[in-house]
Structure formats: structure tokens, C-alpha cells
Amino acid sequence: MQILPVLRARRRRHDARLQRPRMTSHPLKEVDTLEAESLLTPTEVATLFRVDPRTVTRWARAGKLTTVRTVGGVRRYPEKEVRELLEESRSERIA
Structure with missing residues (x-):
């Protein structure tokens, strides 16, 4: 069995990956701050509604x-x- 040539080929691929240019900035860091602030995580939404974050995911699927x-x-x-x-749910509870 010829294992040594396989290991050499893997090493060449690994070395080639290391020589690729790296990104200096992450694309998400360039997102407008207003746009980033207008999105909530599942945990934040769950806190507002006082439910489990998995419930928020189920609501999204529904x-x-x-x-x-x-x-x-x-x-x-x-x-x-x-x-x-949230406002709709509050008005339904009051009515």
C-alpha cells in the first residue's frame, strides 16, 4: 500500500491553503448599525413574550x-x- 504519496498530497493541499490571502475584515462588520440593531435574537424575542426561545422558532415555522x-x-x-x-397579543389579552 502506498501511504507516503497520499500523505505528501495532503501536505501540499494543506500548504496551499495556508498561502491563500486571508480576509482582513469580516463582511458582517460592514453592515449598517441601524440594520443590525433592528434584528432581534430568538432569546430577546422570547424574553419580550415571556416564552421559551424554542417557542419563538415554532412561531417562525408557523x-x-x-x-x-x-x-x-x-x-x-x-x-x-x-x-x-407583541402589541396585538397584548390587545387580545385586554379585550
Whole structure:
């Protein structure tokens, strides 16, 4: 079995990856601060509604909330929409 050539090929690929130019700034850091502030995490939404964060995820799947996915695949929720839903739920409890 020829293991040595395989190891050499892996080493060459590894060395080539190390020589690639690296990004100096992360693309998310360039996002407008107002846009970044208008999105809430599932935990923040759950705190406002006094529910578990998994409930917020279920609401998003059911279509009650719009989900925005970040580059890393993390869910975020538009603050304006969350506040509107919060006001609706409060008015329904009062009425």
C-alpha cells in the first residue's frame, strides 16, 4: 500500500491553503448599525413574550414571524414585526 504519496498530497493541499490571502475584515462588520440593531435574537424575542426561545422558532415555522438568516445560518427577527405582534397579543389579552 502506498501511504507516503497520499500523505505528501495532503501536505501540499494543506500548504496551499495556508498561502491563500486571508480576509482582513469580516463582511458582517460592514453592515449598517441601524440594520443590525433592528434584528432581534430568538432569546430577546422570547424574553419580550415571556416564552421559551424554542417557542419563538415554532412561531417562525408557523408563519407568525418572519425569519432573517445570517451568513452563519442563525435566525434573527425584525424588531418592528416583533413589536407589532407583541402589541396585538397584548390587545387580545385586554379585550
